[in-house]
Amino acid sequence: MKMFSIAALAGDGIGPEVMREAIRVLRAAEKKFGFKLDITEAPVGWAGIDAVGKALPDVTLTLCKKSDAILFGSVGLPDRDPTIPKEERPERAALLRLRKEFGLFANLRPVRLPKALAHACPLTRERQGDGIDILVVRELTGGLYFGRPKKTEDLGGGNARATDTMAYSTPEIERIAHVAFRAAKLRRKKVTSIDKANVLENGVLWRDVVTRVGQHYSGVTLEHMFVDNGAMQLMLRPAQFDVMLCENMFGDILSDEAAALAGSLGMLPSASLGATSGEKTFGFYEPAGGTAPDIAGKNLANPIAQILSAALMLRHSLGLNDAAAAIENAVQQSIEAGNRTGDIFNPNEAGARRVGTREMGEAIASALR
Numbered sequence: 001m002k003m004f005s006i007a008a009l010a011g012d013g014i015g016p017e018v019m020r021e022a023i024r025v026l027r028a029a030e031k032k033f034g035f036k037l038d039i040t041e042a043p044v045g046w047a048g049i050d051a052v053g054k055a056l057p058d059v060t061l062t063l064c065k066k067s068d069a070i071l072f073g074s075v076g077l078p079d080r081d082p083t084i085p086k087e088e089r090p091e092r093a094a095l096l097r098l099r100k101e102f103g104l105f106a107n108l109r110p111v112r113l114p115k116a117l118a119h120a121c122p123l124t125r126e127r128q129g130d131g132i133d134i135l136v137v138r139e140l141t142g143g144l145y146f147g148r149p150k151k152t153e154d155l156g157g158g159n160a161r162a163t164d165t166m167a168y169s170t171p172e173i174e175r176i177a178h179v180a181f182r183a184a185k186l187r188r189k190k191v192t193s194i195d196k197a198n199v200l201e202n203g204v205l206w207r208d209v210v211t212r213v214g215q216h217y218s219g220v221t222l223e224h225m226f227v228d229n230g231a232m233q234l235m236l237r238p239a240q241f242d243v244m245l246c247e248n249m250f251g252d253i254l255s256d257e258a259a260a261l262a263g264s265l266g267m268l269p270s271a272s273l274g275a276t277s278g279e280k281t282f283g284f285y286e287p288a289g290g291t292a293p294d295i296a297g298k299n300l301a302n303p304i305a306q307i308l309s310a311a312l313m314l315r316h317s318l319g320l321n322d323a324a325a326a327i328e329n330a331v332q333q334s335i336e337a338g339n340r341t342g343d344i345f346n347p348n349e350a351g352a353r354r355v356g357t358r359e360m361g362e363a364i365a366s367a368l369r
């Protein structure tokens with residue numbers, strides 16, 4: 001029997017509630033498909049600070065290093081974050097640290113709008129076209145978020161000057177471009193590369209390197225688009241996109257914009273992948289949204305993003321494609337059966353039934369069984 005070890009880091013806010021449902025579904029998948037997951041839970045974020053004084057406790061990091069993949073909830077609490085120095089805050093001290101530690105350079109965010117949820121999309125049905133099914137591939141370890149220098153200088157007289165640095169090298173662009181082209185080959189074979197080559201030096205290099213990498217993928221169409229136009233096209237004609245390839249900051253922004261098309265952050269999973277060695281790709285899997293403190297602890301959160309993140313984990317790190325697809329189908333079935341958490345509920349929708357986090361998780365697990 002195939003055995004895998006998983007680090008489950010639920011984190012803060014809605015993290016523990018949605019993680020519970022993802023584990024419930026994984027347990028159902030285990031039984032059905034005959035593999036074994038050794039899932040160990042450990043604190044991260046404010047849960048880590050409260051337990052041992054660190055957003056990423058040593059014991060949690062050690063567990064991650066011993067695991068085949070990390071299933072992550074989310075971290076950070078807007079009320080508490082400002083009370084500690086920036087470097088110690090959960091998103092920096094835990095999330096960014098883990099991304100660096102495991103060399104997670106590729107972020108994959110699938111955005112799919114199920115037909116049954118067309119009403120939850122802010123766009124008219126006409127603009128939804130033949131359906132929205134976009135994969136945003138975002139570079140995760142370079143660009144403006146990590147470039148040095150990064151500093152704020154005191155200019156005196158109440159004035160300051162802040163500097164962030166955007167820097168990319170050829171190999172950094174090449175490896176993320178390969179991820180996007182490989183993904184496109186398995187989808188509708190189109191890559192739209194996003195840049196700002198009309199203004200940024202980084203954009204010029206990005207465009208050159210992506211074009212060169214694209215020449216190795218003869219069946220895949222490559223188009224280039226300026227980021228401002230990309231933001232607009234997502235609202236006007238989202239069905240034109242298959243894979244959107246973006247540097248770090250553009251990907252951060254556009255993936256959230258694309259996320260809005262799916263009706264709710266609560267529907268959107270994400271995978272962050274490191275280098276592949278042999279058959280294994282270490283990955284970090286988390287919902288696209290944050291800790292949603294406004295609804296935390298009330299059985300209101302949509303667990304689907306966390307459950308679909310678990311499905312991505314089965315596919316990309318554990319090579320369990322059938323089980324991953326079965327979870328995705330079970331989610332689809334649960335939606336089609338009318339189950340709706342508050343974020344995707346519309347009282348005017350015939351056959352829709354408002355359910356809580358737990359009920360949604362149970363419905364998906366039982367559809368899987």
Ligand code: NAD
Nearest residue numbers: 074075076077078265266289290291292294295301302343
């Ligand atoms: P958020 O994503 O937590 O919430 C934005 C809105 O989306 C809220 O109305 C929330 O209720 C809703 N939402 C998010 N996930 C949902 C779900 N599963 N089901 C139903 N509704 C959902 O963003 P925010 O309010 O800007 O941030 C809250 C905290 O989360 C902050 O401390 C932020 O730093 C942190 N954060 C963490 C991560 C992460 O850990 N990866 C990502 C983003 C934000």
